[in-house]
Amino acid sequence: MKKIFEIKPIEYKHSPSVKDASDRFIPHLRPLKSKPLADRPCIIIDNGSYECRAGWSFEETPFLKFRNMVAKPKTQVNKAIDAMHLVGDELNEFDAGKLAKRSMFDKNIVYHYQSLEHMLDYTFGHLGLAGESQIDYPLLMTEAMCNPNHCRQNMSELLFECYRVSAVSYSVDSLLSFYYNQSKRNENFSVPNTSGLIVSSSHQVSHIIPILDGQVALESTRRLALGGSHHLELLNKSLNLKYAQHKNTLQNPDAIQYIMENHTYCATNYREQTLYLEGLFNEERAYQLEEERKKREALYGNANAEYGSKEEEKKSTISGRKIVTAVYKGRTQRQNELEGEDVVDREDHIIQLPWQQEPIPTDDEIRRRHEMRKEQGQKLKEIMQRKREEKKRKMEDELADLQSLEAYREQNQVSVFNEEIQNRGVKNFEEYKKKIRLLQIKLGIKSAEEKKPDEEKYNLLEIADEFLSPEELKRKRIQKMQKTAAMLREERKQVQKIERDKIEEFKQSDPDSYLRQLYAKRKEIMDRIAERQRRKEEFSKRGSKAAQRRLQMMAEIGLGAENEGIQKKRGRPPAAQDQGGMQQGEDDDFGAADEDWDVYRGIAKDGFSDEEEDDQQGLNELEEQIAEIDPKFANLIYNTSKQPTAEDYQIRLWSDRYRGSEILFQPSIVGMENAGLSEILENILSPVSQAIREKILRCVFITGGHTKVPGFDKRIKQELTMINRAGTPINIVKCFDEQLDAWKGGAWLANNFFSSKGLNEYSISKAKYEECGHHYLKEHFCSNFFYGPKQGGAGVMQLSKVVSLLQDKVQQSEGQLKRVKV
Numbered sequence: 087m088k089k090i091f092e093i094k095p096i097e098y099k100h101s102p103s104v105k106d107a108s109d110r111f112i113p114h115l116r117p118l119k120s121k122p123l124a125d126r127p128c129i130i131i132d133n134g135s136y137e138c139r140a141g142w143s144f145e146e147t148p149f150l151k152f153r154n155m156v157a158k159p160k161t162q163v164n165k166a167i168d169a170m171h172l173v174g175d176e177l178n179e180f181d182a183g184k185l186a187k188r189s190m191f192d193k194n195i196v197y198h199y200q201s202l203e204h205m206l207d208y209t210f211g212h213l214g215l216a217g218e219s220q221i222d223y224p225l226l227m228t229e230a231m232c233n234p235n236h237c238r239q240n241m242s243e244l245l246f247e248c249y250r251v252s253a254v255s256y257s258v259d260s261l262l263s264f265y266y267n268q269s270k271r272n273e274n275f276s277v278p279n280t281s282g283l284i285v286s287s288s289h290q291v292s293h294i295i296p297i298l299d300g301q302v303a304l305e306s307t308r309r310l311a312l313g314g315s316h317h318l319e320l321l322n323k324s325l326n327l328k329y330a331q332h333k334n335t336l337q338n339p340d341a342i343q344y345i346m347e348n349h350t351y352c353a354t355n356y357r358e359q360t361l362y363l364e365g366l367f368n369e370e371r372a373y374q375l376e377e378e379r380k381k382r383e384a385l386y387g388n389a390n391a392e393y394g395s396k397e398e399e400k401k402s403t404i405s406g407r408k409i410v411t412a413v414y415k416g417r418t419q420r421q422n423e424l425e426g427e428d429v430v431d432r433e434d435h436i437i438q439l440p441w442q443q444e445p446i447p448t449d450d451e452i453r454r455r456h457e458m459r460k461e462q463g464q465k466l467k468e469i470m471q472r473k474r475e476e477k478k479r480k481m482e483d484e485l486a487d488l489q490s491l492e493a494y495r496e497q498n499q500v501s502v503f504n505e506e507i508q509n510r511g512v513k514n515f516e517e518y519k520k521k522i523r524l525l526q527i528k529l530g531i532k533s534a535e536e537k538k539p540d541e542e543k544y545n546l547l548e549i550a551d552e553f554l555s556p557e558e559l560k561r562k563r564i565q566k567m568q569k570t571a572a573m574l575r576e577e578r579k580q581v582q583k584i585e586r587d588k589i590e591e592f593k594q595s596d597p598d599s600y601l602r603q604l605y606a607k608r609k610e611i612m613d614r615i616a617e618r619q620r621r622k623e624e625f626s627k628r629g630s631k632a633a634q635r636r637l638q639m640m641a642e643i644g645l646g647a648e649n650e651g652i653q654k655k656r657g658r659p660p661a662a663q664d665q666g667g668m669q670q671g672e673d674d675d676f677g678a679a680d681e682d683w684d685v686y687r688g689i690a691k692d693g694f695s696d697e698e699e700d701d702q703q704g705l706n707e708l709e710e711q712i713a714e715i716d717p718k719f720a721n722l723i724y725n726t727s728k729q730p731t732a733e734d735y736q737i738r739l740w741s742d743r744y745r746g747s748e749i750l751f752q753p754s755i756v757g758m759e760n761a762g763l764s765e766i767l768e769n770i771l772s773p774v775s776q777a778i779r780e781k782i783l784r785c786v787f788i789t790g791g792h793t794k795v796p797g798f799d800k801r802i803k804q805e806l807t808m809i810n811r812a813g814t815p816i817n818i819v820k821c822f823d824e825q826l827d828a829w830k831g832g833a834w835l836a837n838n839f840f841s842s843k844g845l846n847e848y849s850i851s852k853a854k855y856e857e858c859g860h861h862y863l864k865e866h867f868c869s870n871f872f873y874g875p876k877q878g879g880a881g882v883m884q885l886s887k888v889v890s891l892l893q894d895k896v897q898q899s900e901g902q903l904k905r906v907k908v
């Protein structure tokens with residue numbers, strides 16, 4: 087049996103209260119407040135586009151960890167609520183549909199500073215600083231690699247001007263994680279000796295950062311704009327496309343996130359893995375077909391097992407049950423062998439989506455449904471019977487009425503008789519006679535002649551013609567015809583009886599074929615009903631051609647009073663209608679107004695009803711017959727085995743398990759023309775010397791939340807091995823915690839490097855900010871480089887310096903001009 091995985095509901099965290107945070111931190115912070123700034127604890131904020139982690143440097147792990155989203159309730163109730171902003175776990179306390187969420191990030195760059203402000207309010211408030219007028223502590227904030235100056239500038243402005251933070255240090259998350267891990271693993275750790283290659287993949291982007299002797303090789307650093315969010319999106323799209331029936335569950339982002347975090351992995355070799363799964367799929371299909379064939383054989387016998395395509399049939403016999411069983415055994419054995427080992431599970435996964443079982447009907451319930459269906463059939467029969475009786479009564483009345491006119495003839499009032507029959511739509515006496523006879527036949531009334539015994543009825547047949555008068559000869563001919571017709575009738579009855587007997591015999595001798603015949607008839611009726619339904623729907627659609635044509639026809643023949651009423655309502659001059667029908671060149675706009683369609687729908691409703699009833703009755707009778715013979719069918723109809731089962735709510739992950747992470751290596755899967763990670767690694771490593779390559783490959787450091795996908799490190803090793811033809815040893819180092827190491831690295835940096843004079847070397851103090859301007863960045867081994875006008879530059883650049891720079895430029899361009907002229 088294959089293992090079936092469940093989707094566990096995500097437990098939403100609740101935001102800690104501001105009071106709890108104050109109770110926790112204020113006793114710690116109070117004695118530290120009087121100390122110099124460098125000796126005070128540092129606030130560490132790892133401001134990630136997926137999650138924000140914040141806490142004090144004296145703690146082991148971040149106190150706050152929340153989805154970096156800000157939301158506004160969509161209420162419009164009152165101003166106070168409308169102005170409210172929810173951050174992080176506060177969002178979980180509201181109905182997701184009633185919130186307008188937004189992220190402050192574009193890719194992994196902060197661009198919406200209003201949201202940032204809400205996030206910082208929340209963070210400082212929940213770190214025990216709710217009552218403070220300014221943040222009297224150093225702050226370490228993470229930022230993206232090569233964060234644009236403009237973004238940092240806005241950030242500094244907000245922190246210094248709005249929150250009056252004492253000192254701010256900016257660091258890159260993956261560098262923090264790298265150095266933190268190095269220091270923890272390496273006893274002789276010193277920044278200038280550290281070299282390595284950081285491979286980081288987080289929510290929106292992935293980075294490859296080579297580090298040489300404690301320096302980031304910026305010109306070789308690369309960013310790939312793909313990360314966990316793209317993986318999630320691809321998985322979401324593919325599952326929703328494949329399992330459209332489970333849209334409700336699969337459109338829930340939490341369910342997809344759960345699947346991604348627990349069931350996806352990174353294939354070491356994409357193509358080989360795809361072929362492997364294809365093999366599994368084919369084996370399983372063959373097994374299924376084999377089983378189906380066996381079932382059919384059991385049900386219909388070997389000769390009749392002709393369902394399914396010949397191709398599939400062939401395939402199933404090639405593999406055969408034996409092979410399939412062996413395959414299953416092999417798979418189980420392989421899985422058992424792998425258990426406990428550090429091997430990525432490459433099999434397909436079956437996921438059980440949440441569902442609710444409907445109660446299985448008891449025998450009594452099935453019987454009740456059967457009875458109900460029978461009752462419905464009976465009712466339909468009764469309705470038909472009533473209709474027939476009504477028709478018969480009408481015909482009897484008509485017959486009686488017509489026969490009553492005979493009295494006028496008997497009283498020699500021929501003109502009155504003629505007038506009366508003409509009033510009833512009958513032209514002359516001949517037609518009158520015919521009509522009476524027709525009604526009698528329909529009502530099954532025998533004429534006086536027919537009631538006589540055969541000898542009397544056909545008394546002239548035995549007499550030779552020469553003994554008969556011309557009148558009798560004529561009657562003899564009629565008697566002859568009547569006798570032949572009666573004989574034919576009798577013969578037909580006999581044939582019908584024989585047919586019935588044959589069917590009964592056929593039913594007894596070959597019930598399967600008989601059953602199939604019944605099924606065929608049922609299908610015929612059902613097709614007819616479906617076709618009628620389709621036509622009905624077609625007519626009821628305003629835009630359909632059939633409906634337009636029908637409406638046009640109705641408009642042309644004129645809809646009498648009803649139509650007239652509508653036209654009056656629409657304010658048309660009555661003269662136009664009086665002329666009858668449509669005038670040449672008159673614009674026919676019947677159908678343009680909604681009322682026209684009401685008339686049409688009224689007409690469209692009646693039609694088909696008699697045929698429908700006949701078909702429905704026929705279908706009921708057939709189903710009764712089938713159910714008597716085929717218990718499976720009875721179950722299908724009355725037991726409604728269509729009831730959903732757990733299997734109906736299962737989804738199967740095949741390539742979905744590894745296709746999402748493959749986008750990092752083949753961005754073309756999501757339509758991007760970028761180079762993938764393997765190509766980027768090759769571009770970085772091929773131009774460098776062997777000595778440098780050796781240094782770098784000694785520590786290939788993997789970090790970032792998205793690298794949690796099992797097998798990611800193995801894939802990177804595989805790619806590097808293929809690039810590294812010289813056979814340089816490759817050492818893959820996985821970080822301790824993919825998501826928290828950046829924060830922990832921040833705490834490590836603050837605790838080890840910020841004390842006494844260190845703080846000034848690693849952070850921008852308020853005084854420095856005011857002196858050097860908002861773009862100022864203090865560079866250190868975990869930070870970004872500053873690009874643009876040099877530190878303490880543009881903002882404070884002397885005017886004389888600017889003028890001399892401009893003069894230099896002018897001179898240079900003049901020199902170039904001269905050269906061109908010569």
Ligand SMILES: Nc1ncnc2c1ncn2[C@@H]1O[C@H](COP(=O)(O)OP(=O)(O)OP(=O)(O)O)[C@@H](O)[C@H]1O
Pocket residue numbers: 133134135136137138194259287288289290291313314315318346347348790791792793794795824825
């Ligand atoms: N077990 C897991 N398997 C695969 N992906 C995961 C797993 N856990 C988390 N992720 C993904 O990792 C990503 C978050 O990574 P991380 O926490 O490093 O991002 P971040 O630091 O918030 O963002 P960024 O650094 O891009 O601004 C998310 O896309 C998340 O879906």
